[in-house]
Amino acid sequence: MPRAVTAIYTVFSTAAATAEAAAKLFADTANEAVTNRGRARIAISGGSTPKNMFKLLAAEPFLSEVPWAKIDLFWVDERCVPPTDADSNYKMTNEALLSHVPLPAEQIHRMEGELEPEVAASRYESQIRIAFRLEGAETPTFDLILLGMGDDGHTASLFPHTEGLDELSRIVIANHVPQKDTWRITLTWPVINQGRKVAFLIEGAAKTDVLAAVLTGPYQPDTYPSQIIRPASGKLTLLLDTAAAAKLPPAVDGTGTLNLS
Numbered sequence: 001m002p003r004a005v006t007a008i009y010t011v012f013s014t015a016a017a018t019a020e021a022a023a024k025l026f027a028d029t030a031n032e033a034v035t036n037r038g039r040a041r042i043a044i045s046g047g048s049t050p051k052n053m054f055k056l057l058a059a060e061p062f063l064s065e066v067p068w069a070k071i072d073l074f075w076v077d078e079r080c081v082p083p084t085d086a087d088s089n090y091k092m093t094n095e096a097l098l099s100h101v102p103l104p105a106e107q108i109h110r111m112e113g114e115l116e117p118e119v120a121a122s123r124y125e126s127q128i129r130i131a132f133r134l135e136g137a138e139t140p141t142f143d144l145i146l147l148g149m150g151d152d153g154h155t156a157s158l159f160p161h162t163e164g165l166d167e168l169s170r171i172v173i174a175n176h177v178p179q180k181d182t183w184r185i186t187l188t189w190p191v192i193n194q195g196r197k198v199a200f201l202i203e204g205a206a207k208t209d210v211l212a213a214v215l216t217g218p219y220q221p222d223t224y225p226s227q228i229i230r231p232a233s234g235k236l237t238l239l240l241d242t243a244a245a246a247k248l249p250p251a252v253d254g255t256g257t258l259n260l261s
Ligand SMILES: O=C(O)[C@H](O)[C@@H](O)[C@H](O)[C@H](O)COP(=O)(O)O
Pocket: 045, 046, 047, 048, 049, 050, 076, 077, 078, 079, 089, 147, 148, 149, 150, 151, 154, 155, 156, 157
């Protein structure tokens, strides 16, 4: 049985407001982690939705608010392409964010999409083990994991009916995605669920029906992998625009709560 968690969704009237809320979540969580633990380890997703948030983080006031020198930035997933490729999550993030902020290069932990998938996955797992000083079978606890969701219900690079959904012990895997005829590198869902704070950023009418199925429909994670994200903290945060949230129970004063059992 899946872990029971409380999904707290906040609905914003525009994509710009959603991006602003996501940037504030990034800054606030980073500052809390640095205050309490001396550093912040954050894993971000790619795709298109986070781009506006990244641009906001690269400008004032967030540029000054974020403790860049104390952040270790990781990716949730990456396409198996070089970092110069138009499909590269790293490329998008570098253009929108990294090339504009004082985040030390050695604290930017890129997934090496240009390598053979399994090699890239095991090298990234080693990078994480070193950065988190993990021993034995320990797994990392990220301070913040920012996720997106595809219109097929996938998150990270955990796509419907793929083998990656069955991986319980590794931190990073290469996941073959037959429906895209491609390989992806991705964090595994148990690692994502261990995040201190796990948040989805979801926008647009293309996500309306699938988000309703994920949050209010029967539990079928092989079909809707986003359902497998049930954080150990007991709380799942969702930042949504009105279009994505259109088929969810109406939010009161902009915020709704769903008990996912
Ligand atoms: O590599 C990726 O594509 C992402 O990490 C992926 O999980 C993304 O979050 C969803 O596909 C949503 O993508 P959009 O934001 O483009 O809708």
